[in-house]
Amino acid sequence: MFLITTSIFFIYFGILFWYSNAIYYSKRLKNVTYNHNVSIIISAKNEEYNLPKLIKSLTNQSYPKNKYEIIIANDNSDDKTEELLNQYKKTHKNLRSINIDQTPIGWSSKKWALTKAIEASSSDIILQTDADCIPRNKWIESIVTCFDDANVNFVCGPSYLSHKESFLDKIFRMESLVQEAMNAGSLENNLVLSCTGRNIAFRKEHFNSINGYVGSEHIQSGDDDLLLQKFALKTNGRIQYSINPESLIESKAPINFSSFLKQRLRYASKGLYYFTIKTTLEFKTIIIFLYMINTLFLVLLFSFFHYGNFLYTLPIFFKIAADFLISFIFISKLNQYWSIRAFAVLSFLFPFYVTIIGLLGPLIKIGWKDK
Template sequence: MIIFAIIVLKTYLLTILKLCSGIYYDKKKELKTYNPFVSVIIAARNEELSLPKLLKALTSQNYRIDNYEIIVVNDRSTDKTAEVVNDFKKDFNNIKLINIDSTPIGWSNKKWALNQAINKSKSDILLQTDADCIPGKDWIKSMADYFEDTKVGLVCGPTPLVHKDLFLSSLFEMESLIQESVNAGAIKNKLYLSCTGRNLAFTKNVFKKVNGYIGNEHIKSGDDDLLLQKIATKTDSKIEYVLCPESIVVSEAPSNFHNFLKQRLRYASKGLYYFQSSTTFELKFFLILLFLTNMIFIISTFSLLANFKLIPLYLILIKAFADFLISSIFLGKLKKNWSLLAYTILTILHPYYVLLIGLTGPFLKINWKK
C-alpha cells in the first residue's frame, strides 16, 4: 500500500511538472491589429442585478463598437432582465435581446438558450461569458486575436472568482485559479481536461462540425467542457488557453457555502460522461490520478495525526509542492498575487471537497436555475 501511494504521488508530481512547463514556456501573445467581427453570447436568467455591470464592461471594450455584437438570451426570467437589456439597447445598437418562454423537452435550459444565440449570431467567432461576470477592457481583443490562425477552433481563458468579503475573496480566487492552472497546463500539453463557459471562445464552423450540443444537450451543465471534449476528439482544430492579464474575466463567487456546493455539484454532474464518451485514455488516466492523489493525501493526513511518521508527511509534501509550483507559475503569468494563507487553507480542505464532489456529483440532479 505504501509503495502504491508513493508511485501515485510521484506520478502526480511528474505530471504536474510537465503541465508547469507548458505554462512557464508559453510566450505572451502581443495584441495585434487583427480585429475580426465577433459575437458575444450570454444566457441570462433573473440577472437584473448582475447584467448592468457586465453590459457596461462589454460596451467599454478597447475594440471597435461596430466590430462586435452582444447577444443576450433572456431565459424565462421573472425579474427585470429584459428591461435592463432594452435600456442598454437605447444607447448601443450592437446589443440584441432574444426572449425565451420555454425549453424543449430533452434540452437543458442553458444549452438551449446558448444555442439560440449561436443560431442568431452574425459572426463565425463566438465569445461566451456568463451574466454575473466582468471582463477586462481588452478581453475581446485578447481572445479574438487567436482566431487569426484559421486552424484555431476553441480558446479558453482564466476566470477567478471574487467575493465581497476580502478574506473569502482571497479563498475563492485562489481556489478557482488553482483549478484553472491545471486546466491551462493540460491544454498547453494537448491534454484537454476542462474549461469554463465564463471565459470561452469558439467558431460557429467548428461548433456545427461537431453537431453543437447534440449528444449531451440533456446534461444540465457541460456547455463548456463537454464542447471542449467534442472539439478535441472529433476535429483537428487547435485549442488554445490565453495566459495574459488582459484575458481575465472576473466572476462573482456564490454568496454562501450552500450555493458554492450546489454550483460545484452541478459542474461535477457530468463526471461519468468523461469515462463513457470518446475522451482519450490519457485524460481518463489523469482524472483517476487526481482522484487517487487526493484520496492518498487524506489518508496520509489522518495517519500523520494518529502516529507521526515520515512517509505520510513525505506524501503530503509531494502534493503540496506540486500544487504550489503550478499555481504560483500560473498566477505569475496572470500577474495575480499568490496568498500563502489561502493556499495553506485550501491545501488542507481541497482534497476533501474534491472527493465529496467527485463521488456525489454524477448521481445528483442539480438545475442551472429554476
C-alpha cells in the same frame, strides 16, 4: 504499499512540474489585430442585478464597436432582466437580445438558450461568458488574436471567483485559479483537460459541424468542458489557452461556502457522463488520476494522525509542492495576488471536497440556477 503511494505522488509532482514549465515559458501574443468579426454570447436567467456591470464591461471594450455584437438570451426570466435589456438596447446599437420562453423536453435550459443565441449570431468567432462575469477592457482582442492562427478553432481563457474582500473570497479566488492552472498546463502540452464557460471562444462553423451540444444537451452543466471535449474529438484544429492578464474574467463568487458546494455539486453532476459519452482518453486518465491523488491524500493524512509516523507526510509534501509550483507560476503570469494563507487552507480543504463532491455529484440533481 507506502513506496507505491509515494511513487504515485512523485509522478503527480512530475506531471505538474511539466505543466508549470510549459506555463512559465508560454508566450503572450503581442501583435493585436482586429481581423475578425465577433459575436459575444450570454445566457441570462434572472440576472437583473448583474446585467448593468456586465453590459458596461462589454460595451467599453477596446475592440472596434463595428466589429463585434453582443447577444444575450433571456432564459425565461421572471425578474426585470427583459426590461433592462430593452432599455440597454436603445443606447447600445451592438447589443441584441432574444427571449427564450420555452425549453424543449430533453434539453438543458442554458444549452438551449446558448444554442439559439449562436444561431442568431452573425459572426464566425463566438465568445462565450456568463451574466455574472466582468471581462477586462481588452478581453475581446486578447482572446480573438489567438484565431489569427487559422489552425486554432477553440480558445480557453482564465477566470476567477470574487465577491468581496474576505478570507473566504481569497480561498474562492485561489481555488478557481488553481483549477485554471491545471487546464492551462494541460493545453500548453497539447492535452485537453477542461475549461470554464465563463471564458471560452470558438469558430461557429466548427460548432455547427459537430452539431453543437447535441449528445450532451440533456446534461444540466457541460456547456463548456463537454463542448471542449467534442471539439477535441471531432475537429482537426488546435485548442489554445490564452495565458494573458487581459484575458482574465472576474466572476461573482457564491455568497457563502454552502452555495459554493452547491455550485460544485452541479459541476460534478456530469461526472458519470465523462465515461458514457465520448471524451478524450487523456481526459479520462487525468480525472481518474487526480481523484485518486486527492483520495490518497486523505488516507495519508488520517494515517499520519492515527499512527503519528511522519513518513506519511512525504507524499503529502510532494502534492503540496507541486500545487504550489503550478499555482504560483500561473497566478504570477496573470499578474494576480498569490495568497499563502489561502493556499495553505486550500491545500487541505481541497482533497476533502473533491473526494466528497466527486461521489455525491452524480447522485444529486441541482439545476442551473439552484444556488
